[in-house]
Amino acid sequence: MSEATISFAEEVQAYGWAARDSSGILSPFHFTRRTNGGNDIIMKILYCGICHSDLHLAKNEVGTSRYPLLPGHEIVVEVPKVGSSVTKFKVGDKAGVGCMVGSCGSCDNCARDLENHCPKMTRTYNNFSRESTLTFGGYSDKLVVEEHFAVRIPDNLPLAGVAPMLCAGITVYSPMRNFGLFEHGKHLGVIGLGGLGHMAVKFAKAVGAKVTVISTSPNKKKEAIEQLGVDDFLISGDQQQLQAAVGTMDGIIDTVSAPGSCSLAID
Numbered sequence: 001m002s003e004a005t006i007s008f009a010e011e012v013q014a015y016g017w018a019a020r021d022s023s024g025i026l027s028p029f030h031f032t033r034r035t036n037g038g039n040d041i042i043m044k045i046l047y048c049g050i051c052h053s054d055l056h057l058a059k060n061e062v063g064t065s066r067y068p069l070l071p072g073h074e075i076v077v078e079v080p081k082v083g084s085s086v087t088k089f090k091v092g093d094k095a096g097v098g099c100m101v102g103s104c105g106s107c108d109n110c111a112r113d114l115e116n117h118c119p120k121m122t123r124t125y126n127n128f129s130r131e132s133t134l135t136f137g138g139y140s141d142k143l144v145v146e147e148h149f150a151v152r153i154p155d156n157l158p159l160a161g162v163a164p165m166l167c168a169g170i171t172v173y174s175p176m177r178n179f180g181l182f183e184h185g186k187h188l189g190v191i192g193l194g195g196l197g198h199m200a201v202k203f204a205k206a207v208g209a210k211v212t213v214i215s216t217s218p219n220k221k222k223e224a225i226e227q228l229g230v231d232d233f234l235i236s237g238d239q240q241q242l243q244a245a246v247g248t249m250d251g252i253i254d255t256v257s258a259p260g261s262c263s264l265a266i267d
Contacts, residue, residue, distance in 0.1 A: 011035050012034075012142055013032055013033075014142040015028070015142075016137075017070065017140070018031075019059075019065075019071075022065070023059070024058035024059035026139065029140075031068075031070075031136060033142055034131055034144055038086065039083055040144055040145065041086055041095070042079075042080060042082075043079060043080075043097070043142065044079075045075055045076070045077050045142065045143055046078055047159055047160050047162075048075050048076070048138035048139055049072075051167050053073075054073075054137075054139075057071060057126055064126070065126060068134075069126055070136035071125055072137030072138025072140070074163040074168070075143060075166065076153065076162050078094055079093045089147055089150070094153040095151060096163075097143060098166040099123060099167055101135065102129060102149060103118035107119065165199070168195050168199050169203075171199075172199050173203055176204070176253065181204070181251045182203065184209065185210075186251070187209065187249045188204045188210070188252070188253065189211075189212045189213075189252035190213050190252070191214045191215075191236070191253070191254040192254070192256035193217070193220050193224055197215075197256075201213065201228045202228065211229075212230070212231060212233070212234060212245065214234045214236050218235055221233040
């Protein structure tokens with residue numbers, strides 16, 4: 001067995017930042033990552049994005065938090081060691097881990113590469129693993145994950161910028177792809193220009209789509225057009241602008257959580 005291959009005979013000692021209660025305050029936390037078989041990779045965490053759900057869960061605003069809670073599911077890593085059966089990664093590769101780290105592997109959803117719909121899907125943190133241990137996320141220095149739940153990151157991508165793509169990015173990419181909006185020449189409407197909205201804009205412009213942003217914030221117009229390449233910018237409170245745009249878009253993606261935002265896309 002080479003030095004780059006591990007037997008997983010010992011648990012992995014790790015260090016991170018965790019919340020102990022609903023104050024959401026993070027403090028240093030020493031813990032162990034699980035041991036497992038040869039299909040796993042040990043990861044050295046390089047970057048982890050901050051998703052707003054991390055804040056919700058750290059403060060138990062959803063009512064499902066389990067403490068200690070160590071957030072983070074936009075994780076970019078380097079692979080220093082691999083299990084003996086790993087084929088997808090080699091030592092030195094850069095990889096990413098998103099919102100899930102496990103599933104049953106045998107249901108219809110898993111068979112169709114829809115593990116995110118698996119009834120036994122394991123979330124990256126604040127969930128129980130198959131070994132009935134609490135999962136801890138990416139606000140830490142190491143991670144152990146089955147290779148199936150990690151993605152290979154090309155060497156030419158800026159790693160810090162990749163991290164948000166693993167949650168915010170896939171959140172908008174998936175519906176755009178599934179509904180045929182991720183294509184050259186399509187006209188996409190994007191409601192909201194925050195974390196999710198600007199990702200949708202970047203994806204759409206990358207494939208040569210036309211993009212119209214619908215926003216409540218006039219002060220974002222200059223940045224949207226000059227820096228993100230948005231083709232048109234509508235103020236959601238201006239009914240004349242909205243009426244003029246009716247029927248001009250192939251689809252609209254709503255990235256705003258505020259009540260009533262969807263009505264802009266329907267009315």
